[in-house]
Amino acid sequence: MRQSFDDISAQLKGRHRKSARLKWMSMGALGLAGLFLVFFFTDMLIKGLPAFQQAQIQVQVDYSERAQQLPLAAVEEDVRPLVSRGYLRLIPGRMEDNPDLLGTSRMEWVLADGQVDQYLKGHHTNLNSKEQSVVDQLASEGRAELKFDTNFFTSGDSKMPELAGIASAAMGTVMTLLVTLAVAFPIGVMTAVYLEEFAPDNRFTQIIEININNLAAIPSILFGLLGLAIFINFFGVPRSSPLVGGLTLALMTLPVIIIATRTALRSVPDTIRHAAFGVGCSRWQVVRDHVLPVSMPGIMTGSIIGLAQAMGETAPLIIVGMVAFIPDVSATITDAATVLPAQIFTWAGEPDRAFTEKTAGGILVLLTILIALNATAVVLRKKFERRW
Amino acid sequence: MQTNQLILLFSGALLVLGLIAFFMGRAKAAKVRASGASMYAQPDQYAWYAALATAGPAVAVGAIGAFALLLMGAEIPTPYLLAASLVVAAGGLMVAMTQVRPDFHARKAIERTIRFVLAGAAMISIFTTFGILISIISEAIRFFQMQSFWDFITGTTWNPGASFLAAAGRAEEGASAAEFGSVPLFAGTFMITLIAMLVAIPIGLMSAIYMSEYAPTKVRTIAKPVLEVLAGIPTVVYGFFAAITVAPLVVSLAGMVGLEASFSNALAPGIVMGIMIIPFISSLSDDVINAVPDSMRQGSLALGMTRAETIKDVVVPAALPGIISASLLAMSRAMGETMIVVMAAGMRPNLTANPLEDMTTVTVRIVAALTGDQEFASAETLSAFALGLVLFVVTLTLNMVSVIMIRRFREKYRSNNL
Numbered sequence: 001m002r003q004s005f006d007d008i009s010a011q012l013k014g015r016h017r018k019s020a021r022l023k024w025m026s027m028g029a030l031g032l033a034g035l036f037l038v039f040f041f042t043d044m045l046i047k048g049l050p051a052f053q054q055a056q057i058q059v060q061v062d063y064s065e066r067a068q069q070l071p072l073a074a075v076e077e078d079v080r081p082l083v084s085r086g087y088l089r090l091i092p093g094r095m096e097d098n099p100d101l102l103g104t105s106r107m108e109w110v111l112a113d114g115q116v117d118q119y120l121k122g123h124h125t126n127l128n129s130k131e132q133s134v135v136d137q138l139a140s141e142g143r144a145e146l147k148f149d150t151n152f153f154t155s156g157d158s159k160m161p162e163l164a165g166i167a168s169a170a171m172g173t174v175m176t177l178l179v180t181l182a183v184a185f186p187i188g189v190m191t192a193v194y195l196e197e198f199a200p201d202n203r204f205t206q207i208i209e210i211n212i213n214n215l216a217a218i219p220s221i222l223f224g225l226l227g228l229a230i231f232i233n234f235f236g237v238p239r240s241s242p243l244v245g246g247l248t249l250a251l252m253t254l255p256v257i258i259i260a261t262r263t264a265l266r267s268v269p270d271t272i273r274h275a276a277f278g279v280g281c282s283r284w285q286v287v288r289d290h291v292l293p294v295s296m297p298g299i300m301t302g303s304i305i306g307l308a309q310a311m312g313e314t315a316p317l318i319i320v321g322m323v324a325f326i327p328d329v330s331a332t333i334t335d336a337a338t339v340l341p342a343q344i345f346t347w348a349g350e351p352d353r354a355f356t357e358k359t360a361g362g363i364l365v366l367l368t369i370l371i372a373l374n375a376t377a378v379v380l381r382k383k384f385e386r387r388w
Numbered sequence: 389m390q391t392n393q394l395i396l397l398f399s400g401a402l403l404v405l406g407l408i409a410f411f412m413g414r415a416k417a418a419k420v421r422a423s424g425a426s427m428y429a430q431p432d433q434y435a436w437y438a439a440l441a442t443a444g445p446a447v448a449v450g451a452i453g454a455f456a457l458l459l460m461g462a463e464i465p466t467p468y469l470l471a472a473s474l475v476v477a478a479g480g481l482m483v484a485m486t487q488v489r490p491d492f493h494a495r496k497a498i499e500r501t502i503r504f505v506l507a508g509a510a511m512i513s514i515f516t517t518f519g520i521l522i523s524i525i526s527e528a529i530r531f532f533q534m535q536s537f538w539d540f541i542t543g544t545t546w547n548p549g550a551s552f553l554a555a556a557g558r559a560e561e562g563a564s565a566a567e568f569g570s571v572p573l574f575a576g577t578f579m580i581t582l583i584a585m586l587v588a589i590p591i592g593l594m595s596a597i598y599m600s601e602y603a604p605t606k607v608r609t610i611a612k613p614v615l616e617v618l619a620g621i622p623t624v625v626y627g628f629f630a631a632i633t634v635a636p637l638v639v640s641l642a643g644m645v646g647l648e649a650s651f652s653n654a655l656a657p658g659i660v661m662g663i664m665i666i667p668f669i670s671s672l673s674d675d676v677i678n679a680v681p682d683s684m685r686q687g688s689l690a691l692g693m694t695r696a697e698t699i700k701d702v703v704v705p706a707a708l709p710g711i712i713s714a715s716l717l718a719m720s721r722a723m724g725e726t727m728i729v730v731m732a733a734g735m736r737p738n739l740t741a742n743p744l745e746d747m748t749t750v751t752v753r754i755v756a757a758l759t760g761d762q763e764f765a766s767a768e769t770l771s772a773f774a775l776g777l778v779l780f781v782v783t784l785t786l787n788m789v790s791v792i793m794i795r796r797f798r799e800k801y802r803s804n805n806l
Contacts, residue, residue, distance in 0.1 A: 019696035023602055029594030030603075030611055033666055037617060043633050044625075190509035198503050199510070212513050217717065217787045218780070219724020221751055222520055225776045228758065229523030235458065251516045258513070282495055284502045312622025315726035315751070319758050341624040341727075348628045348731055356632060363625050374620060378613075 044363055051361025054149035054162060055117035057082060057138055061091075061108045063101040068092050075110075078134055081127075084111040086163040111151070112144065114161040114354040120146055123353055152361060156327045157343065161354035164347070166362050168326040172242055172337035173311060176322075179246020179333055180253055180310050185303055187250075188257030195258075196265040197287050216255035223252045224319025232320060240321035240336035248320055249310040256309060260302020264295040297384030301377045308373040312366065314341040340366050391466055398450070398470040402477060406443045409481045413438030416488045429494035434487075437494040440501055441484035446477035524780060527773035534767045535568050540774060543569015546737035546753070548768035568771050570778070572737040576747035577723055580658045580733065583743060584722045587662025589715055592669030599670070600677040601699055612671070619667040627731030630660035635732055642744055649744035652734040658743065661728050665718040672717065676710025676794070677703060679801055706801075713793040720786035724779060726751040750775045 059079045067074035071088040087110055095101050112120075116135055119125040127135065138144035156168030191212075199205040227248035231237045237244040268291050276286040292299075317323070317339055323346055324336045338346070340362060347359040414435035421427055427434075450473040457469070487494075532540070545567045595615065599608050635656035642649035649655070680703050688698040704711070734746025735756060757772035 015694050015697065019694040022696035022699065023598075026594040026598035026602060029591045030598050030615075032591055033595055033615060033618065033663070033670075034611075036663055037614065040621075040629060043629065047632070187509045187512050190506050191513060194503075194506035194510045198506055208510050208514060211517050213791065214784065214787060215513055215516060217720060217783065218520065219720075219726070219751070219783055221724060221726045221754060222524070222776055222780055224758075225754075225773060226516070226520045226523050229527060229773075230519050251519075254513060254516070282499050284499050308620070312620075312624070314622065314624040315730075315755070318730075318755055323759070341622050344624050344628065345727070345731070348624075348631065359628055363628060366622060367625065370620065370622070 044360055044367070047357065048360030048362075048364040050121050051357045051364075052149055052152060053121075053146040054151065055112040055120045056109045056145060056147050057112045057116065057135075058107055058109050058143035059083060060105060061110065062105045063091070063095055063103065064105075065102065068095055068102075079138075081131055082113055082116050082135060082138075084113050084160060084162045086158060086160045087111040109147075111162055114352070116144070117146075117162055118354055120144065121357075152358075156329055157325055157338070157346070158327060161350075161352055161358055164355070164358055166340065166343060166365060168329045169338050169340045169343035169362075170365075171329050171331055172245075172322070172326065172342075173339040175242035175331060175333050175337060176246045176249065176317075176339055177307060177311060179242055180249040181303070181307060183247060183250035184253040184257055184306070188254050188303070188306075189261050189299060191254075192258045192261035192265060193287055193292070196262050197291065198283065212255050212258055215251075216259065220252060220313055221315040221319065223248055224316030226251065227316060227320040238334050238336075240324045240338075242322075242333045242337050244320050245317050245322045245337075245339065246333070248316050249313060252313065252316065253306040253310045256306035257299075257303050260306065261295075261299045264298025264302065265291060267298065268294050294386075297380055301381045304373055304377040304380070308370050308377075311339075311373070312341055312370060314339075314345055317342055318345065340369075394466060394470060398474065401474055402443055402446055405446075405474070405477050405481060406439045409438040409442040409484060410435045412481075413484060413488055416485065420488065420490060425490040427490045428492065433494040433498060434492075437497050438481070438484035438488070440498065441487070442477050442480045444501065445480050446473040449473040449476045520780070524773050524777045527770050528777040530765075531767065531770035531774045534770070540568050540570055542571065543567060544571045544739055545569045546572050548757070548771065566767060568767070568774075570750075570775065572739040573748060573750045573753055573775065574778075575739055576654065576733070576737070577749040577751075579741070579743060579747060580654050580661065580729060580749055581719060581722045583655060583658025584662035584665060585715065585719060587659050588665045588669050588718055588722075591662075592666045592714075592718075593673055593711060595666070595670045596673035596677055597699060597704075600674050601695070601703070612674075615667045615670055618664060621664070623664070623725060623727035624731070626660050626664055627657075627727040627729075630656045630728055630732035634660055638744070647744055650734065650746040652732065652746040654733060654743045654745070654747050657728045657732040660732070661722050661725055664725070664728070665721055668718040668721060669711075669714050672714035673707070673711050676707045676714070676797060679710070679798070680706045681801060707797075709793045709797040709800075713790040713797070716786045716790040716793070720783040720790075723786075724751065724783050726755060730755050750779055754779075 057079065059075050059082075062074050064073065068091075071091045072080060074088060074091050075083050115125045115127050119127055119132060119135055120139065125132075135144055151163065152165045154167050155163060155165035158164040191208075195205060195208065199208075227244055231244045231247055232239050237247070272290050272294065273286055276290045281289070321336075322338055323342045324338050325346070326336065326338045330337070344359055344362045344366065347355045347362060350356075414431045417427065417431035417434035421431060429437075450470065453469040453473070487497075546569055547567045595611075599611055603611065631652075635651055635653060638653055638655050638659075639649045639651055642653075684702055684706060685698055688702040689695075693701070729749045729752050733752060734748050735752065736746055736748060737753075738745060738747045740747060754772040754775050757768050757775075
């Protein structure tokens with residue numbers, strides 16, 4: 001049966017329409033992913049940015065002898081519930097450090113209670129109507145303001161949202177990552193050097209290679225089980241410490257560093273090796289003096305990316321107990337500590353609305369550091385990348 | 389603290405011995421050389437050899453001794469162990485000194501040592517796998533000694549209840565007997581993984597098609613890293629996002645169409661997890677679609693097929709093994725994902741097909757079992773390892789299948805890639 005040209009061109013039109021549709025649909029899929037990213041970051045910014053501001057109120061602080069015994073007495077009764085209890089508790093200590101304060105009384109900006117903070121930010125609070133009117137009064141006199149919260153960056157965890165900060169978690173992250181780097185970097189680079197430069201191509205080498213690829217795909221929580229059973233229960237490494245967390249993360253980061261280092265070593269042209277062998281270098285001398293220096297930028301880039309990945313990891317650290325409540329900043333690797341993502345996890349579990357804000361604030365800090373790390377890796381690669 | 393000081397002292401002594409070895413070796417080699425003998429290696433190499441021969445065996449003795457101490461509970465006090473290894477170090481120093489002679493190949497000896505050390509480093513990844521296997525299996529066996537394996541696999545009630553009381557020897561006080569039927573947990577894991585894949589596969593695959601078939605180079609160079617950002621966001625952040633933003637959104641949307649949704653519904657973590665694994669699918673699919681030889685596209689276009697028909701009927705079927713392999717890999721990633729479900733999914737084991745209800749997953753129960761204040765030997769704590777074992781086996785199988793499929797795909801197209 002013959003088709004007329006009209007039929008065929010109509011059919012063709014339909015086919016082309018379908019073709020265009022696929023193009024738009026696939027473009028839409030990519031756009032959807034992009035749109036999600038925008039939505040996600042906006043949402044985090046909206047939720048997290050207020051966390052960097054904290055309400056302070058100006059009140060008369062009375063450094064009397066009575067306040068030394070009973071800190072609550074330092075401020076007048078009508079503003080008493082509005083001042084952070086954590087702040088009041090510090091007053092006797094300050095009077096001991098500075099005896100001149102005794103008997104004086106002055107107007108001071110003091111940290112307000114978390115509820116006042118939430119009220120000023122326009123969220124739901126538990127303040128009763130009388131307290132709310134006092135805050136309104138203070139605000140209209142310019143005596144209640146949201147100020148930049150340095151406390152958030154300098155103090156540790158607290159049960160009072162207005163006092164809680166990320167400093168102890170940040171220090172824990174630093175200590176944990178130091179352990180991770182100290183273990184994973186040398187072992188990872190050595191493994192990669194062995195596999196690329198020394199190992200004969202035999203069964204054993206293949207098993208190691210398959211094994212490394214499998215390790216990279218094992219769910220991170222299983223590394224936590226390993227850390228719990230082997231490091232804590234068998235070797236007796238202290239629970240919750242950056243040492244055990246760092247070791248666990250090191251085993252997780254190892255495949256990333258190995259794979260990145262191997263790629264970097266492979267991109268070094270053989271002519272360099274041949275030249276070095278030609279002047280009488282031994283294999284180790286070739287690697288140490290020629291191959292490694294040339295591939296260092298690639299290795300560094302891979303390690304930074306691996307480290308960034310380890311920094312955001314939470315699940316294995318929860319299993320080895322790094323979700324402890326750590327109010328003090330301490331820089332040891334054997335004491336209990338927590339890390340930024342674990343702190344975020346703990347805060348996310350607090351029912352108080354003020355903690356939700358702190359959580360988002362912590363997330364912003366974490367994301368900023370991660371973006372900075374990854375950007376460093378990209379810059380490093382761009383700057384030192386050599387095409388042979 | 390005493391042990392710490394002891395170890396510090398030991399390290400200091402070892403360092404001093406090593407330095408002595410280095411300088412004595414070099415001095416002796418230089419002297420031999422100055423006397424006119426032609427040597428196999430440079431004085432520095434003899435020096436390094438001497439240092440290695442001093443420190444290496446000592447450290448090995450110390451490490452093996454410490455390990456044996458832990459493993460067998462042998463009663464060798466630490467000071468004796470460290471003293472023994474210092475003696476070994478001194479012995480090594482003496483041996484190394486006699487080796488400094490013209491016909492000894494110091495460079496080759498160093499080379500051998502280094503190769504040995506590097507191979508040892510490579511073994512660590514194997515040890516890690518064994519470590520995971522041993523730790524999971526040994527605890528899982530202890531669990532299956534308490535609970536029947538069959539009940540664990542087929543039971544539909546997960547109720548650890550008062551199992552910690554049994555471990556403390558107070559079983560009678562517990563109200564109900566503990567039950568460890570893992571079916572609801574696996575059903576929950578499966579449901580959330582399914583939702584994630586329903587989100588990730590269409591978006592990931594379509595993005596890959598756009599990037600490899602349509603997008604100009606400029607868009608590609610920007611879009612690829614932007615998609616990778618999705619994989620770089622920490623999972624705890626996704627978990628918070630799912631619990632605080634997406635879950636209420638799902639609840640209100642469900643409310644609009646007259647459905648009742650729980651605030652810890654399975655849909656929110658599923659969707660967010662799906663978004664997280666988009667880049668896994670898109671970047672792998674992108675690679676395989678690019679690997680499909682252009683001659684196939686040209687042949688199809690030459691027959692008068694449109695671009696979409698070429699993609700749909702030629703390119704995608706050719707790349708299918710790779711795409712499936714990418715999806716399997718993403719699936720294993722979704723099953724092992726922990727933080728999103730811990731924060732956004734429920735805690736209650738619930739055997740249901742309704743994604744708007746709360747349900748729990750394997751990883752949630754692992755975390756729940758190991759973060760409580762229970763006796764380590766209780767059945768609930770050990771159940772975490774049994775669940776971990778199943779998780780390990782499932783993800784490993786998925787990975788293996790995925791790797792084999794992608795290797796077959798690569799081999800198929802290597803020969804006719806003209």
